[in-house]
Amino acid sequence: MNLDSNIPEGPLADKWSNHKFKMKLVNPANRRKYNVIVVGSGLAGGAAAASLAEQGYNVSCFCYQDSPRRAHSIAAQGGINAAKNYQNDGDSVRRLFYDTVKGGDYRAREANVYRLAEVSSDIIDQCVAQGVPFAREYGGMLANRSFGGAQVSRTFYARGQTGQQLLLGAYSALSKQIGLGKVKMYNRHEMLDVVKVEGHAKGVIVRNMITGEVSRHAADAVVMATGGYGNVFFLSTNAQGCNVSAAYRAYKRGAGFANPCYTQIHPTCIPVHGDQQSKLTLMSESLRNDGRVWAPKSAEAAKQIREGTLDPNTVVEQERDYFLERKYPSFGNLAPRDISSRAAKEVCDEGRGVASSGLGVFLDFRDAIARDGQPAIAERYGNLFDMYQCITGADPYSTPMMIFPAVHYTMGGLWVDYNLQSSIPGMFVGGEANFSDHGANRLGASALMQGLADGYFVLPYTVGNYLAEEGIAAAGTVTTEHPAFAAVEAEVQGRIETLLSVNGTESPRSFHKRLGQIIWDKCGMARDKDGLTGAIAEIQALRKEFWANVRVVGDARSLNPELERAGRVADFLEFGELLCRDALMREESCGGHFRVEHQTSEGEAKRDDENFTFVGVWEYKGDDIDPELHKEDLVYEEVKLATRSYK
Numbered sequence: 001m002n003l004d005s006n007i008p009e010g011p012l013a014d015k016w017s018n019h020k021f022k023m024k025l026v027n028p029a030n031r032r033k034y035n036v037i038v039v040g041s042g043l044a045g046g047a048a049a050a051s052l053a054e055q056g057y058n059v060s061c062f063c064y065q066d067s068p069r070r071a072h073s074i075a076a077q078g079g080i081n082a083a084k085n086y087q088n089d090g091d092s093v094r095r096l097f098y099d100t101v102k103g104g105d106y107r108a109r110e111a112n113v114y115r116l117a118e119v120s121s122d123i124i125d126q127c128v129a130q131g132v133p134f135a136r137e138y139g140g141m142l143a144n145r146s147f148g149g150a151q152v153s154r155t156f157y158a159r160g161q162t163g164q165q166l167l168l169g170a171y172s173a174l175s176k177q178i179g180l181g182k183v184k185m186y187n188r189h190e191m192l193d194v195v196k197v198e199g200h201a202k203g204v205i206v207r208n209m210i211t212g213e214v215s216r217h218a219a220d221a222v223v224m225a226t227g228g229y230g231n232v233f234f235l236s237t238n239a240q241g242c243n244v245s246a247a248y249r250a251y252k253r254g255a256g257f258a259n260p261c262y263t264q265i266h267p268t269c270i271p272v273h274g275d276q277q278s279k280l281t282l283m284s285e286s287l288r289n290d291g292r293v294w295a296p297k298s299a300e301a302a303k304q305i306r307e308g309t310l311d312p313n314t315v316v317e318q319e320r321d322y323f324l325e326r327k328y329p330s331f332g333n334l335a336p337r338d339i340s341s342r343a344a345k346e347v348c349d350e351g352r353g354v355a356s357s358g359l360g361v362f363l364d365f366r367d368a369i370a371r372d373g374q375p376a377i378a379e380r381y382g383n384l385f386d387m388y389q390c391i392t393g394a395d396p397y398s399t400p401m402m403i404f405p406a407v408h409y410t411m412g413g414l415w416v417d418y419n420l421q422s423s424i425p426g427m428f429v430g431g432e433a434n435f436s437d438h439g440a441n442r443l444g445a446s447a448l449m450q451g452l453a454d455g456y457f458v459l460p461y462t463v464g465n466y467l468a469e470e471g472i473a474a475a476g477t478v479t480t481e482h483p484a485f486a487a488v489e490a491e492v493q494g495r496i497e498t499l500l501s502v503n504g505t506e507s508p509r510s511f512h513k514r515l516g517q518i519i520w521d522k523c524g525m526a527r528d529k530d531g532l533t534g535a536i537a538e539i540q541a542l543r544k545e546f547w548a549n550v551r552v553v554g555d556a557r558s559l560n561p562e563l564e565r566a567g568r569v570a571d572f573l574e575f576g577e578l579l580c581r582d583a584l585m586r587e588e589s590c591g592g593h594f595r596v597e598h599q600t601s602e603g604e605a606k607r608d609d610e611n612f613t614f615v616g617v618w619e620y621k622g623d624d625i626d627p628e629l630h631k632e633d634l635v636y637e638e639v640k641l642a643t644r645s646y647k
Helices: 012-022 043-055 093-103 110-129 162-180 245-252 285-289 299-307 323-327 337-349 366-372 374-392 447-470 483-501 508-523 529-549 561-585
Strands: 035-039 058-062 183-186 189-197 200-208 214-218 221-224 263-269 292-296 361-364 401-410 427-429 614-619 628-633
Touching (some): 043 447, 189 483, 200 483, 221 447, 285 374, 323 337, 337 361, 337 401, 366 374, 483 561
Parallel strands (some): 058 183, 221 427
Antiparallel strands (some): 200 214, 361 401, 614 628
16 A cells, blocks of 8 residues: 655645646546536535536535535534634744644644644635635624633634534635536435446445435546544534445555554534434534533542532532632643543543433533623623523523533544545545544644635646546546446446345444444443454444344335435444554554553553554554554654643
8 A cells, every 4th residue: 555645845834835736637527527426515525526627627415414504514603714813812823734743643644734724814814705704803804712722812713603604605706616517516415336447446336315226426536525523422523424334445445544443532512412422512612712611520420410409500619619710720721622521531430420320520601791791701602502491491591601622523534645646547536535634633624624725726636637647548548338337337236236125133322322322331431452452343243233134124216214224224333343453553652642541641542653653554454454554653743752741
């Protein structure tokens, strides 16, 4: 497997601009001769499809939702980072770059991170031009607020609906191209496999989720923008439809999968409130600007709160442990997500949790309301407060929110080089589906930034460069009549038939739930060698049971949500083992990967820079054969490796 990162030479600040100039271009008259497939229509996919079509390429865009507007990007709440420095509080491209590398616990590629910081300002300008209604100060200037892992205000927001508004902006650009005929939109179509011809990605096999029809689609390049794999845990903040299948299909066709163990646990989610939940609900990190995180100092007081005999509002200040402010005074409640999540877990492990399950701490707005007034807090967070009250029945204006960490984002993904090209030539990967920009932990408000950076400002250059290097003579030469398409389609049909033929007694959802519990218990916020070894064995046994006893009702020739779920769970059952293997291999703690054997005396993550300063990339070798590990060494020239401190 070739892991050439293709990082341009020269000073860090000049790499992207010099690289753009040196990349080959496609004559505008020739662009209409090329076809590009984009799988996914969220911020990364929608922006990429719109931008490539605007340049003149013929784009086919696929999404499993009934509309691109239903992509999971719509659920993002808090904001999007950009180094505009409107507050003149010390922000800069270099500081955003540094905060991102440090926040990722020094496990990200410098060049990619610097480019992300560099184009961040352009993203805001692009979105403002699209009409995104960012919050503004009284004088009309765009407003900013702080997010975790930063001491400056660089997060732009549209109340608690930032993802929705950004997606509508991308959707408007996409809709324009659909109207012009440059984008052919395939709603309710699920990608089931990648087709390679002479080693290059040349198309996909998809299933019409309404009719059940399986079809072939050829192109000169393929862009994957299919999101993350957080639903391998079953319970997460992701929509139920989010899955790993597209990325995992690409992995089994030869794309390297990088750092799958880097999973992010978000510290501010509504705690689990029953054993029949299908997902968890995020409370935006922006709430930590004004909310204070605390738990009772005594386990007895926490027990009384859980039993309903003690009103948390009556707990006096001296009996409250504002543990993030105590442990990390410089950053306080805005400590990064991985650190904040583990701190909340520690409190609950000590018996000081306040939710009925014992797994919950408070996020309290009492002081902010007293300081700024309830109308001001309502203006900032009103829709989030309303959502919390609708779900829990509690009024956060008068009683503290209860929160607990939950799976939210995945920093691992398909390996890509500087051009966002995977180890399969001609297949590019954008947004959360790739591994490239966050290292072992993502800073809050950087997911939206990366998705739009990839879609608007990186892929339109790098995809064009690939097509130009292949040459105009290659445009459209591979069609769906090529034997490779027939072979992959036959494999897809065979898999569908196998799933339907098992005719067991247990639903796909039941298997998914059991898998999620294994991974959460043994590869969640805390991991150890024995637990991971046991998890791998349990997953292997569960996978065998799945193929012997899963029951998929209905047929393949019509709308069948159970068949869709079964295919995704089958991939999760394989991917879950890969995730645990990666966590077992990485004998260190860093960011969202916390091995209990590797921690400081204060319980913080303890990296092993001598042995693990690399990207771990897994290559599929065959069913029932252990995958092969490849390493991309991370070289830090501008940032000095250091132990993270937020104190």
